[in-house]
Amino acid sequence: MGFEAPRRLVRALGEDDDWLGRLPGIAEETVARLGLGVERVLAPGGRSSLIVLVRLADGTPATLKLPRRGPEPERAALERWDGWGSVRVLPVPEAGDALLLERLHPEVSLRSLPEAKALLEAAGVVRRLWVEPGDGHGFESVAQRTERQARALRGLDDPLVTAALDARDELVSNASEDFLLHGSFRQGKVLAGDRAPWLAVGPEPLTGERAYDLARLVRDRAEDLVAASAGASAARRRVGRLADSLDVEPRRLRGWALFRAVESGMRAMAAGRVREAESSLEFASWL
Numbered sequence: 001m002g003f004e005a006p007r008r009l010v011r012a013l014g015e016d017d018d019w020l021g022r023l024p025g026i027a028e029e030t031v032a033r034l035g036l037g038v039e040r041v042l043a044p045g046g047r048s049s050l051i052v053l054v055r056l057a058d059g060t061p062a063t064l065k066l067p068r069r070g071p072e073p074e075r076a077a078l079e080r081w082d083g084w085g086s087v088r089v090l091p092v093p094e095a096g097d098a099l100l101l102e103r104l105h106p107e108v109s110l111r112s113l114p115e116a117k118a119l120l121e122a123a124g125v126v127r128r129l130w131v132e133p134g135d136g137h138g139f140e141s142v143a144q145r146t147e148r149q150a151r152a153l154r155g156l157d158d159p160l161v162t163a164a165l166d167a168r169d170e171l172v173s174n175a176s177e178d179f180l181l182h183g184s185f186r187q188g189k190v191l192a193g194d195r196a197p198w199l200a201v202g203p204e205p206l207t208g209e210r211a212y213d214l215a216r217l218v219r220d221r222a223e224d225l226v227a228a229s230a231g232a233s234a235a236r237r238r239v240g241r242l243a244d245s246l247d248v249e250p251r252r253l254r255g256w257a258l259f260r261a262v263e264s265g266m267r268a269m270a271a272g273r274v275r276e277a278e279s280s281l282e283f284a285s286w287l
Contacts, residue, residue, distance in 0.1 A: 003027035003041060005050060012047035019068050023050055027066060030098045036064060042106055046202065053103070061103035062090055071099045073139060077205035080137075080180060085128030086200045087193075104199060110187035115221060118187050119238070122217055123245050125190050125198050126182065133180040133207045142181070142208030143172045149263045156266070160284055164262035167255035177209035185213050187220045211248045215256035218242055219264075222283045223275075232286040239287070258287045 003024045013020055027050060031038055035057045042051040042063075049067040056062055067074070078089045078101075090100045110118040133139055146168050153161050182189070183204035193199040218239055225231035239257060243250040265280030 003050065003052070006041065006043040006045045008044040008047060009050065013068065023066070026097075027052065030064065030066065030096070033094065033096075034064075034092060034098070034100065036062075051106070053106070054100075056090075056092075063087075063101045063103050063106070065099040065101060066097070067099070071097060073205050074203055075099060076138065077180060077182075077203045080131065080134055081129060083195070083199075084131075085125050085196075086203070087191075101201075102193075102195075104194075104201065105192040108192035110190045110198065111221075115224075118220075119217075119242065120245075121198050122185075122187055122190060123242065125200055126185050126213060126217070127246060129182050129185075129200060129203075130179040130210055130213070133178070137180075137207070139180065139205050139207045141178075142175070142206055142212045145183075145206055146172065146259065146263075153263060153266060160262055160281065161266065164259045164284065168259040171209075171211075171252060171255050171259075175209050178207050179210055179213075181206055181208060181210070181213040183213070184216060186216045209252065210246065211243075211252040212256045212260075214242055214246065214248060214253055215260040218253065218257045219261055219280065219283055222261075222279045226279050226282050231282075235283060235286045254287050258284050261287070 005020055005023055010020065030036075031052075031054070037055040037057075039053040039055065042053055045051045048069070049065050052064040052066070054062050054064045065071070075089060078086055078099075082088070083102075087104055088102045090102060092100045110122055113121065150165055150168055153165060182200055183206045184202060185200065189202050190198050190200050218235075222235075225235050228234060239254050240250055242248070243253045261280045261284035265277045265284065268274075268280060269277035
């Protein structure tokens with residue numbers, strides 16, 4: 001069968017991306033090498049990987065993930081969690097640059113639930129992921145990742161950017177936690193499963209404080225908050241509720257939420273995703 005990249009992936013990477021041109025061949029070689037039966041390419045899928053629903057030689061359903069960048073950090077995090085709160089990596093030899101994962105229900109994420117229920121379930125999942133990263137781990141830290149992001153913001157003459165950078169610098173200077181974090185945790189990254197009701201997928205793992213890991217979750221469904229007359233107060237209440245439910249200092253969660261919303265908004269604006277950018281930046285202005 002053909003392995004045409006979904007439109008979301010093409011839009012995210014650009015039609016001239018070299019990896020996209022090689023992707024059908026990569027997918028065909030991987031499927032043949034691992035002896036997989038192909039059901040279908042998952043659409044809309046992700047923005048940095050091709051997701052294919054497959055079956056192993058014995059008929060077991062699985063998910064094949066072909067990421068644009070090397071899968072080592074994601075594989076290492078998933079193996080560290082070993083299915084505790086997250087999707088499980090299947091023990092298939094010679095997977096190479098592919099990830100072969102247990103099959104979840106990709107069309108059913110926490111976004112299918114009412115907001116209050118979704119946040120409650122999300123809190124239960126992310127709490128399981130916060131473990132010690134292990135001796136000799138190779139994960140980058142919150143300080144390292146956000147310094148790279150901050151460099152792209154410095155020099156922009158915008159009060160919101162200045163506030164976000166100041167918040168980031170203050171938070172990094174007195175951080176005291178070092179947990180393994182999902183890195184991109186939000187409702188859409190938690191899917192329905194069979195061995196557990198909800199399991200996290202698609203980590204961009206790093207190490208640091210738990211408040212950082214909640215800063216993307218707290219911005220979920222920001223477009224709904226922007227459209228509401230009481231969006232600002234609802235956003236601040238959400239920060240407080242999440243911080244209380246997971247024993248995180250509200251001030252630190254608010255600071256990371258500000259930085260991550262501004263960084264995401266500016267990056268989206270530069271990429272021409274104006275609606276997404278405006279939503280993130282308005283959310284940031286409420287904090």
